[in-house]
Amino acid sequence: MKITRLTTYAVPPRWLFLKIETDDGSVGWGEPIVEGRAATVAAAVDELSDALIGRDPRRIEDLWQLMYRGGFYRGGEVLMSAIAGVDQALWDLTARYHGVSVAELAGGPVRDRIRVYSHVGGGSTDELTASARAAVAGGFRAIKLTGTEAVGYVDSRATIDAAVARIAAVREAVGPSVDIAVDFHGRVHKPMARVLLRELEPCRLMFVEEPVLSENLDAVRDQLAGSAIPIALGERLFSRWDFKSVLASGTVDIIQPDPSHSGGITETRKIAAMAEAYDVALALHCPLGPIALAVCLQLDGICHNAVIQEQSLGIQYNTENDLLDYLVDPSVFGYTDGWVDIPRGPGLGIELDEAMITERAAVGHRWRNPLWRLEDGSVAEW
Structure with a gap:
């Protein structure tokens, strides 16, 4: 069996799908993407294809090492996301070839299902609390919301009070039994992080x-270690080497690698195993498409420290198409009382609607994140 073709599809709302084909008709799918840099990642996949075409797709670990170590420059979000999508597709293809799920190919699942949480949002506090109540009414027992808008290095008390009031209003709206996660989105700097965490x-x-950008973690190590709130991060870390110092610091309670950025199934599983050795939980990052979610669920099935799964159904970015639109059978992601089963079908456990993918790829996308500025005109973290 030899790889013959790699084809990428930029599809709305902001996703990039990858199809790998072989000379015997086998197919595997992956989702390599850096949000806002889809064309850049597609170019990286195309460059990797020079080293992949003609090789046996079942040699997954060897091909991962070839993609990572075969070039002088390595790491970073673009290359690791390109590697991630290829790796996902190789696992999907190989598991399908053997007639088993990825989890079964990797040694068998350690769980049958995992909790999921819903994103909630709204421009006003009333809209936010209504969104939170709707998520709970829909069966979710955990939600996540963005904690702040733009925040300066040292911001006003009014900014702090407004952020805390919004989050407190959501807690009051959903009651004490619903889990709430708050995403600072790396927008907060050291002087404000300690204040917000305490409040x-x-x-x-x-x-x-x-709570801060990962590169600023050392600056607030003591504050994070002393916080009564569990600290999660990792969506902007891309390899074991990126996570090594974070885990060794002892300040992080939950890591959030994104298997569409962090080297795919092969590398993310190793990151999860490193975290397990530090007694750190795993909550995979996934505000992306159906292939990315299927990958996450297969990893959740085999990683003992996985605790909850992010998913993008109804997220604010999904304006033109949503999570289920590209699936032949959307029921594979059926959420029940805030849980989802680990898919048991062959490969990643999903069947993609290729006609829909081709149709929407003709439309494509050019998604970009917002650009924010503070009151003084300087660029703010988004």
């Missing part, structure tokens, strides 16, 4: 995500 303790949060 949010009464809200009894499941975790705070990216």
Whole structure:
């Protein structure tokens, strides 16, 4: 069996799908993407194809090493996302070839299902609390919301009070039994992070995500270690080597690698195993498409420290198409009382609607994240 073709499809709302084909008709799918840089990642996949065409797709580990170590420059979000999508497709193809799921090919699942959480949002506090109530009414027992808008290095008390009031209103709206995660999105700098973490303790949060950018973690190590709120981060880390110092610091309680950025199934599984050795939980990052979610669920099935799964159904980015639109059978992601089963079908456990993919790829997308500025005109973290 030899790889003959790699084809990428940029499809709305902001995703990139990859199809790998072989000379015997086998097919595998992956989702390599850096949000806002789809064309860049597609170019990286095309460059990797020079080293992949003609090789046996079942040699997954060897091909991962070839893609990672075969070039002088390595790492970073673009290359690791390109490798991720190829790796996902190789696992999908190989598992299908053997007639088993990825989890079964990897040694068998350690769980049958995993909790999922819903994103909630709204421009006003009333809209936010209504969105939170709707998610709970829909069966979700855990939700996540963005904690702040743009925040300066040292911001006003009014900014802090407004953020805390919104989150407290959501807690009041959903009651004490619903888990709430708050995403700072790396928008908060050291002077404000310690203040916000302290002020949010009464809200009894499941975790705070990216309280600071990962590169600033050392600056707030003591504050994070002393926080009563579990700390989560990792969506902007891309390899074992990126996570090594984070785990060794002892300040992070939950890691959030994204298998569409962090080298695919092969590398993310190793990252999860490293975290398990530090007694750190796994909550895979996934505000992406159906292939990415299927990958995450297969990993959730084989990683003992996986605790909850992000998913993008109804997320604010999904304006033209949503999570289920590209699936032949959307019921594979059927959420029941805040849980989803680990898919048991062959490969990643999903069947993609290739006609829909081709149709929507003709439309494509050019998604870009917002660009924010502070009151003084300087660029703010988004």
